[in-house]
Amino acid sequence: MYSSIIKKVIGITILVLLAVIFSSMLKHEFGAPNYGLSIVICITLICYIYGLYSAIISFLFVLLGIYILKIEVYDSSTIPRLFTICLTIITTCTLVIFLQSARKKLESHNIELQIYQDLLSESLVYQRNIATTMQQVFLPSIPEKFKNITISAAYEAGSSEAEIGGDFYDVLAMSEDELLIVIGDVSGKGIVAAKQAIGAKYGLRACILESKNPAEAMQRLNSILYLDPEFTGFVTLFAGILNGKSGQLIYTTGGHEPPLLFRNDADKCIELNSAGAIVGAFTTPIYANVTIDLKEGDALLFFTDGLSEARNNTDILGSDGLAKIMVANVCNDVDYYLSCITRDARNFSDGKFKDDAAAILLLVNQQ
Numbered sequence: 063m064y065s066s067i068i069k070k071v072i073g074i075t076i077l078v079l080l081a082v083i084f085s086s087m088l089k090h091e092f093g094a095p096n097y098g099l100s101i102v103i104c105i106t107l108i109c110y111i112y113g114l115y116s117a118i119i120s121f122l123f124v125l126l127g128i129y130i131l132k133i134e135v136y137d138s139s140t141i142p143r144l145f146t147i148c149l150t151i152i153t154t155c156t157l158v159i160f161l162q163s164a165r166k167k168l169e170s171h172n173i174e175l176q177i178y179q180d181l182l183s184e185s186l187v188y189q190r191n192i193a194t195t196m197q198q199v200f201l202p203s204i205p206e207k208f209k210n211i212t213i214s215a216a217y218e219a220g221s222s223e224a225e226i227g228g229d230f231y232d233v234l235a236m237s238e239d240e241l242l243i244v245i246g247d248v249s250g251k252g253i254v255a256a257k258q259a260i261g262a263k264y265g266l267r268a269c270i271l272e273s274k275n276p277a278e279a280m281q282r283l284n285s286i287l288y289l290d291p292e293f294t295g296f297v298t299l300f301a302g303i304l305n306g307k308s309g310q311l312i313y314t315t316g317g318h319e320p321p322l323l324f325r326n327d328a329d330k331c332i333e334l335n336s337a338g339a340i341v342g343a344f345t346t347p348i349y350a351n352v353t354i355d356l357k358e359g360d361a362l363l364f365f366t367d368g369l370s371e372a373r374n375n376t377d378i379l380g381s382d383g384l385a386k387i388m389v390a391n392v393c394n395d396v397d398y399y400l401s402c403i404t405r406d407a408r409n410f411s412d413g414k415f416k417d418d419a420a421a422i423l424l425l426v427n428q429q
Contacts, residue, residue, distance in 0.1 A: 204233040208241045209306030210358075210427045212396040216404050217420045218368075228255035228297070229366045229420040230263050241304045242270060245364040245422060246318065249295035262287065262297045262341070276301040276314040277349040280341060284316070284349075287342030296343040300364060309356040309426065314349045316341040319367050322381065324388050326359025331385035334362075360426045361399065363388060368419030369404070372411035379410050396425045 204215050215231060228248030236242050244266060248259045265286055270279035280301055287293045300321060302313030317340030320333040334354060339347035356362065365384070372379040379387075384407065391402035400423040408415060 205235060208235060211306055212425045212427060213422065214396040214400045215422045216400055218404065218415055219418055228259045229368065229418045230259040231420055231422055232263055232267060233422065234267065236271065236303065239305055239307045241306055243302045243304060243364065243422065244300065245366065245420065246297050246299040247366045248297045258293055261293065266299065266301060270301060274303065275351065276303060276312060277351045280314050280316050280338065280349040284341045284347055288345060293342055296340040299341050310353060311356060312351050312353050314338055314351050316349065319365055319370055322363045322385050322388055324361040324392065327357065331388050333381060356426045358426055361388065361392065362424040363421060365421040366419060368415050368417035369407055369421055371417060372407045372415055374410060374412050379407055383410065396423055399423060
């Protein structure tokens with residue numbers, strides 16, 4: 063504390079001497095001391111070094127020194143000189159006070175801005191962690207193999223701004239021979255859509271595990287979501303139960319994109335159509351089961367509309383374009399096969415999907 067005071071006193075003394083010397087030099091060169099200029103220079107230096115309060119004290123010392131050494135009390139020019147000094151004092155002090163006040167306000171705003179930025183960064187990190195956790199919930203790891211069927215899944219966000227959305231899938235071994243396959247898309251984006259996607263996914267899982275009938279499970283889920291006041295919008299769904307032993311797939315859809323089945327023996331793709339309505343938007347929609355048999359060498363692609371609606375400036379890929387990509391990239395490595403499909407669809411869309419895209423690919427291998 064004392065060392066700081068001593069430092070300020072020494073600095074003030076030096077500035078007083080500099081002001082007096084400067085004034086003397088001006089008087090010697092020009093015949094009159096330029097008090098106003100010397101005072102402004104001293105105050106500016108002191109304000110820069112010490113701040114407002116020390117500057118005022120230093121300024122008074124400077125003024126006193128100049129007054130004692132340079133002003134002749136009975137000189138006829140004393141009054142005008144004093145007036146000039148006082149005017150300079152008022153102007154300079156006003157300017158100093160204004161600048162100091164502005165500086166303090168700016169510093170205060172900068173501190174507040176930094177606090178807000180820190181809070182925003184923490185909030186973004188927190189939301190990103192929530193998004194990652196929720197993403198893992200409705201895009202879980204899936205079994206790589208079931209009986210003689212190999213499985214792969216992929217998800218790609220359509221934009222960096224939306225960390226999560228409403229696309230989800232579920233692949234679950236219900237028994238030794240039965241595999242549940244679900245893929246869906248909730249309307250909307252962000253946390254709200256993700257929350258509803260989780261509700262739809264686990265709601266359907268519970269319903270289908272109880273009845274083991276895709277159409278009945280879809281009907282029950284529709285009733286639950288329709289009556290839920292917190293559920294807004296709708297969800298498109300595909301739900302199927304695949305018997306890994308017989309190769310029979312029983313499925314139903316609720317307004318979802320029809321999966322594509324590549325028939326190895328025919329070297330072409332067909333759509334697995336079903337006429338069910340979107341889920342959660344109507345009171346009593348009708349859903350029906352459809353049965354199809356998978357054969358050795360077949361490939362079955364489930365996907366959300368972000369993949370089929372990949373588009374460039376003029377065209378949309380569509381199911382037909384996606385089917386051509388499937389036929390062109392057929393191979394026995396399910397992971398590589400799916401990566402080629404998503405790669406070609408992405409390239410069609412100028413290197414970036416415009417919407418979230420999720421997909422599941424099944425390959426039926428030799429027994």
